[in-house]
Structure formats: C-alpha cells, structure tokens
Amino acid sequence: MSDTNPQACSVRLQSVAKKFGDGPDVLQDINFDAVAGDFVAIIGPSGCGKSTLLRMLAGLVSQNSGQIEIDGSAPGRNSPELSYVFQEPTLLAWQRVAANVELPLILRGVPAARRAEIVQRCLRQVRLGERADAFPRQLSGGQQMRVSIARALALDPRLLLLDEPFGALDEMTRNHLNEELLSLREAASWTAFFVTHSVAEAVFLANRVIIMSANPGCIAHEVAIDLPYPRTPATREEPSFQQLAAKVSGLLRTVEEAAK
Structure with missing residues (x-):
C-alpha cells in the first residue's frame, strides 16, 4: 500500500553502518526511506545483515554510524509503538x-x-x-x-517488524499465513519490514522489495511491486506476479553469484 497512512509511521535510514566489536562491517552505507503504510520485504543471501537491520529498527542494537529515524525520532527515543515477530x-x-x-x-x-x-x-x-x-x-x-x-x-503497533516468521512452515501453511497477514493489514494501520528467504513470499506481501548483498551487507537493488491490494491466492497465478518474481529471482541470483 503506497498511500500514506496517518496512523502508520515513516522510516528513514541514512548512511547506516554496523559492525560488532573489532570485526568487519556487517552493514555498510544503508540508505532507505519508507513512507507510512509501506510493506517492505527484505531478501538476500544468508549473513547479509537482514536480521541485524531489523534489530536496529527495533532499537535492540545501535548503529556505529549514520542515522535511523522513525517518524523523525531515533529508535527507542519516543519512537512510535512497534512490535517484533521473531523466527520462532x-x-x-x-x-x-x-x-x-x-x-x-x-x-x-x-x-x-x-x-x-x-x-x-x-x-x-x-x-x-x-x-x-x-x-x-x-x-x-x-x-x-x-x-x-x-x-x-x-x-x-504502528511499525511491525517480522524476521522470517513463516520460514519453518510448509509451503501451504506459509501461503495461508501470508494471506491472513495481508487481511490483518487491511484492518489495521502499520508500516511493515519483513525479512524472508522466499522470493514468492516477498513479492506476494510487499509493495517494495529490497535485495541485499553481503560482505558487507548493503542494499543492492530495490524492486517496486505494483500489484494491487487486496491480494488473493489467484494473485500468484497472474503473469504480472510471475514476471515480478522472476525479476527479483534474477537480481538475487546476480547478487549471490557476485559473492562467490
């Protein structure tokens, strides 16, 4: 949903970098703006910092440099209500x-x-x-x-952060829960960031897909998903869905091959 939602919140990341201790950068030069009501899917190879990015948005860990703003405030400092759904x-x-x-x-x-x-x-x-x-x-x-x-x-919540919540489930159950999550979104007002390894899941849920590369983690590509909401099981059979999924898959494959 690209229309601005007054109850959801905006998110801005400017030149964000993160490393742990004396180790290499986990994330580097992350720049991204989400408007209120965006559903942003984050996909990329393992170890590219997807979960770390979510934890920074939640204020659970802090960045080493750059700025993160949620409705103009740093996470954890008068930030809007947020909820975090973990992998388990x-x-x-x-x-x-x-x-x-x-x-x-x-x-x-x-x-x-x-x-x-x-x-x-x-x-x-x-x-x-x-x-x-x-x-x-x-x-x-x-x-x-x-x-x-x-x-x-x-x-x-005004900001919902989901870290591969359906990753351990079978495909049929995952699809049902994807559909239910979008139904819940129709009745509520939140901006969402959703980490996944599934291209089909990312394209079905989101209006924007971020493709990250690794070593260090950064945003390599963004794909706008212009499929109309509400989305139904039939959406997955539409040529436009399949074309977008193929585009995201191709970009992800390029990122993964470059990391080898």
Whole structure:
C-alpha cells in the first residue's frame, strides 16, 4: 500500500553502518526511506545483515554510524509503538494462549478489563478465538505463529517488524499465513519490514522489495511491486506476479553469484 497512512509511521535510514566489536562491517552505507503504510520485504543471501537491520529498527542494537529515524525520532527515543515477530513463536510453554497474548499488555500497564477485550479481539483476528485456553504444545506450528502475530498486534503497533516468521512452515501453511497477514493489514494501520528467504513470499506481501548483498551487507537493488491490494491466492497465478518474481529471482541470483 503506497498511500500514506496517518496512523502508520515513516522510516528513514541514512548512511547506516554496523559492525560488532573489532570485526568487519556487517552493514555498510544503508540508505532507505519508507513512507507510512509501506510493506517492505527484505531478501538476500544468508549473513547479509537482514536480521541485524531489523534489530536496529527495533532499537535492540545501535548503529556505529549514520542515522535511523522513525517518524523523525531515533529508535527507542519516543519512537512510535512497534512490535517484533521473531523466527520462532517464542511462546511461554506454561501459559495458555490467551495469557501469552496478554503478556505485553500487562507489561504496558493496560487495565485488566481492557486487556481481556484486546486479547479476544486479536485471537479472533487470527482465527484462534476458540483456542484461548489451549497451551502452545496443543497447537500446530502455524497456529503457534498465529498466536505470536496476535501478541504483536495486541499492542496496536504502528511499525511491525517480522524476521522470517513463516520460514519453518510448509509451503501451504506459509501461503495461508501470508494471506491472513495481508487481511490483518487491511484492518489495521502499520508500516511493515519483513525479512524472508522466499522470493514468492516477498513479492506476494510487499509493495517494495529490497535485495541485499553481503560482505558487507548493503542494499543492492530495490524492486517496486505494483500489484494491487487486496491480494488473493489467484494473485500468484497472474503473469504480472510471475514476471515480478522472476525479476527479483534474477537480481538475487546476480547478487549471490557476485559473492562467490
């Protein structure tokens, strides 16, 4: 969605570089602007710094040089509400589904009555309203990731960061969750950065795809995905989708071959 969304947030990275200790640069000269409401997919070879970039946007690690701004503020300094969805569901095994979704609301100090309302709404949104009393071990991998997404959305984020959340799932489940994520996006207001190794996933979800190269990590290419929203399973069969996927695949292959 390229239209500016007043409730989502803008993101700016200017000449950003990152290294750990005395090691080589992990990221170098990262320049990128995302407008409010953008869905940005990040793809590239392993070790190119995709997850590090996400962690910097979240304020979990700081850059060595350059500037990162979220609605004009540095991450962690009066930045807008954000949520982070990790590669694993990271659910508390001893807590029921509802309690897992409720946890960030407790930490935020949301009143109990309001928490219950939010938890019920978020679980309904991810089609798990009837599993509120289940334990994580009683859910499939896809259902556990739905709980993780519900927990992230409970905070009503303006920036949603997703680090390969569906990477461990089979293709059919991944496709279903991609479709559900876009349905949730239609009803909410957030800017998204989504790390993936799947070209098809990147093209299906995003309106912009960043292709990164490695050693050090930098933005090698950007592809605009001008497929209209809402996107459905039929979108994947359209010639325009397949052409865009082929374009991204070709650029990614060029980046990977250059790194050999």
